Amino acid sequence: MIEQQGNLFLLSTAHASLLLRADARAPGLLYLGKKLAGGWENASLLAPEYDGSGNEKPCSLFSAWGGTDFREPSLLLRAEDGSASADFSLRSAEIAPRTPLEGLPSSYGEETCLRLTYEEKRLGVLLALEFTAYEDSDAFTSSCSLKNEGKSTVAIERFASLQLEFWGKDYSFTTFDGDWGCERQKHTRPINGGKCENASFTGASSPFRAPFTLLARAGEAVGVNLVYSGNHRTVAESDDMGRTRLITGINPFSFSWKLKGGETFFAPEAVFACGHSEREVGLYMRAFVQEHIIRGVWKKKPRPVLVNNWEGTYFSFTRERILNIAKAAKEAGAELFVLDDGWFGSRDDDTTSLGDWTDHEQKTGGIASLAEEVRSLGLDFGIWMEPEMVSERSELYKAHPEWAMKIPGRDPVRMRHQLVLDLTLPAVQDYLVESVSSVLTLTKAAYLKWDNNRHMTDVFGAAPAGEYYHRYILGLYSVMARLSAAFPDVLFEGCASGGARFDLGILCYMPQIWTSDNTDARERIAIQSGTAACYPQSTMGSHVSASPNHQTGNASALSARFAVAAGGVLGYECDLSALPDEELTAIGDQIAFYKKYREVMQFGAYYPLGDVQGEWAGYCTVSPDKSLAVAVVAVLKKRTGMMNFRASFKGLEEDALYRVSVREGAGTREVGKATGGMLVNGSVRLDGIFEEQDARSANSVFTRMFVFEKM
Helix, strand or coil: CEEEECCEEEEECCCEEEEEECCCCCCEEEEEEECCCCCCCCHHHHCCEECCCCCEECCECCCECCCCCCCCCCEEEECCCCCCCCCCEEEEEEEEECCCCCCCCCCCCCCEEEEEEEEECCCCEEEEEEEEEEHHHCEEEEEEEEEECCCCCEEEEEEEEEEEEEECCCCEEEEEECCCCCCCEEEEEECCCCEEEEECCCCCCCCCECCCEEEEECCEEEEEEECCCCCEEEEEEECCCCEEEEEEEECCCCCCEEECCCCEEECCCEEEEEECCHHHHHHHHHHHHHHHCCCHHHCCCCCCCEEECHHHHCCCCCHHHHHHHHHHHHHHCCCEEEECCCCECCCCCCCECCCCCCECHHHHCCHHHHHHHHHHCCCEEEEEECCCEECCECHHHHHCHHHECCCCCCCCCCECCEEEECCCCHHHHHHHHHHHHHHHHHHCCCEEEECCCCCCCCCCCCCCHHHHHHHHHHHHHHHHHHHHHHCCCCEEEECECCECCCCHHHHCCCCEEECCCCCCHHHHHHHHHHHCCCCCHHHEEEEEECCCCCCCCCCCCHHHHHHHHCCCEEEEECCHHHCCHHHHHHHHHHHHHHHHCHHHHHHCEEEEEECCCCCEEEEEEECCCCCEEEEEEEECCCCCCCCCCEECCCCCCCCCEEEEEEEECCEEEEEEEEEHHHHHHCCEECCCCCCCCCCCCCCCCEEEEEEEEEC
16 A cells, blocks of 8 residues: 655555655655554654755665765766766656566566656656555565666666665674575674675576575564576665665676667566564565465465486486386375486486487487376376576587677686576577477476576677676576466476575566475575575475485485475475385375375465574474464484473464374374463473484484464
């Protein structure tokens, strides 16, 4: 809801309010926090202070370089004469329909926004800022554009999607950082009168610096994210006036966009939410993703339990072996079989054939008939592709070496023996659409895992240098939009060497993403917890794999691996046909249990438990009416002489009485009854948590799975 009183605008959700003032030079942020009730008579008390020179020092929603503000700017424009000074003034402020972001994905479900338009008369440039409130998920969005109404070309050297400013310098800055196999590890640092930065330079949202960030202090928190999959940058900076500025958007590194007369440039949409705590912000962000980012038939559709052959076979498989795994998958109760890397071209290792999306018949015996035989078992068929990449040993590279991202006269950097295709070229975009469409049509696949196994280097191609990174992402979005429209029922799962491109942009086209290549139950607790700080569990691909784990060598009980993987979209990544009968039976019990509680586990409100840096952690997923919840507690550090651990839970209705059960086989065993208040605020015994009998190592994780049912 948006209300107006003069030059004041109040945007409200169910529990939060954003109060803006349409000032002459830049919009001022007067308030962001708990929902305001009643009139705005005292809004003047929120007005900004003045400095020693008598200049007003507002908390502004954009800052153009060129005045007396020498902090990090959100906007830097360079004129043809080389000057880089801009002076904007207000042209209009109105409640209006939202403007579509040309070429970019964005949120949906709310059509009205506050649009503030500022003009730079000397340059002939219009700046439009649009703010939208999503009442049902307590989130706000910001969309920005620049239109050149003049005749001279203007270079955009910096253009943030969102700027927020708050009074106070006592904020902490939380980021979710990592690398391959350890994505989205939470790190918090105080700003302390300085500047903190979170940025990606890989050409993608990256495993090193995820785009979601948090600004927090005692009793309040603000979370910010981008609907974007490319290089991003978020900066938090405090000043001597006692303000803290937060800016997020496209990374200005190697970015310069030539805006010609009559053209408009759209920045990626930004999303922000506020609350009393990080946990509250996480609830709002996850609800926003579920309601206003995920779309199509898979928005609220339960995700199938899948079996993927990759860690079970790698490249060494035959048709017979694949069918044996599929038969075992069906016996265990899985619903989807996914054929991973190695089915195409002459692909027997990772040195060849990327780009040649034709059947490797010596291995598959015919990919179309193999898919049909899998379906005849009662399973859906899925397939793996890596469309954005090309092997130098491929027919595609022989035919079109100019399609590869590389610098003329220089030996390219190779990662996993492959190069990146230049998606700024329309011909490459068309090839990707045609080749992926051909595979999906031939196999009638119900699922596609879209991989991307390297970062961008040798960034050079047909697009201008300063525009290349962004034009690549626009090309990628064009391809994904065309494919998702052509195959609306296919479940697309994004992947980028694990979780290197886990972001809101990809989720607009692909309703789930492979969270990490690291499937170690112990490691996955931290990875999934960091991911769930912003993204719902229905978006997180999470598999049970072999023990000892292929990435870390750690061993954990099968029950522990399942309990952790059930915190996302459940799958199995191993050779089920080679397992002993008792393990296959146990997996069948796990899948039956997961299916029974799938709705609440995939779409319930997600609450993190414990501390991934401490002795125990976990999660609790709660149904909307709080009548049912499933929780997992994982002990991370078993100490000599420590016979028992205790835990508390979150999200339950404190006045309600719950039946408390623990998972045993495909069902549960009741262990008692308790009020929600006792479970949330008390200390619950974890009897038997160290009794898992599978092979395990010193780095094992020990789990207990609970079901809470309101009586």
